[in-house]
Amino acid sequence: MEKVTTLFLKVAVILLGVPVLALCIFLVPELADIAEELLPEFGLIKVFVYIIFDGSAIPFYFALYQAFKLLRYIDNNKAFSNLSVKALKKIKYCAIIISVLHLLALPLFYLFAEVDDAPGVIFVGLIVPFASLVIAVFDAVLQKLLHEAIAIKSENDLTV
Template sequence: MKRGSTLFLKLAVILMGLPVLALCIFLVPNLASYAAELYPDHTYLKYLVYIDLYASAIPFYIALYQTFMLLGYIDQNKAFSELSVRVLKTIKQCALIISGVYVIGLPLFYLIAERDDAPGLILLGMGLIFASLVIAVFAAVLQRLLQEAIDIKSENDLTV
């Protein structure tokens, strides 16, 4: 494959990371302060918001990096290799971790939404959980299909 054939996808991966970085820099501190204002007796909620949202950003960036690596393997004609299977496994695990972090943080979303009278916040949290699970399932299916294709390829190479 030509070296630049996945250039657009690599650019898209980079552009996916920029809004999340901006949210982590600008929105998360404001959300944490807002949660502390809603519950002045429970100032620790501010730190729970930080932990929940930043803990989900770390596996997100790991998954983006792994996606970038997978696109590099495709450029190097190594798409049908164990390296690609490992990358897909890591992406699946990152998506499951993100989903788990938001499941654990859902009561926090509930507290903020109830005090602020914003039920859409709970739906947003559930949407993030669902989106992460969809990505995890998709990565698992691709991982399994790729592993089966590698197994078939190695069987064909041995029967020559």
């Protein structure tokens, strides 16, 4: 049963990467073109959009890879190891990087809201940074719990 569960989660991790890849291929160039039309006085706005959105895909895929490694550790009965703690730490840092990158893009969402006179666009721009921050905090808590469980396990192994 445990192998089936981790197999399902591995497939889910792989499938999480597909929509982000599609967004990077199809939506980011559209956003860059729109930003260039809205702000012609900023010559590098198109590059800025690519750096923010395509650049945040790199830590996202690295975090997915770390999650996949974590699931392999679970399959190999190495869930309570320092390798798992390191993978969780890397996922936390990736989530923080994604959050910071998307916070840098908030002025762009503000400009979109100004043009369309739609203040709700700013809240849409806050979804990814907030979600990434929640993931980072949850990951930090999970990392601390796992570290304490490893300490208890090693203490129990020494007792026996």
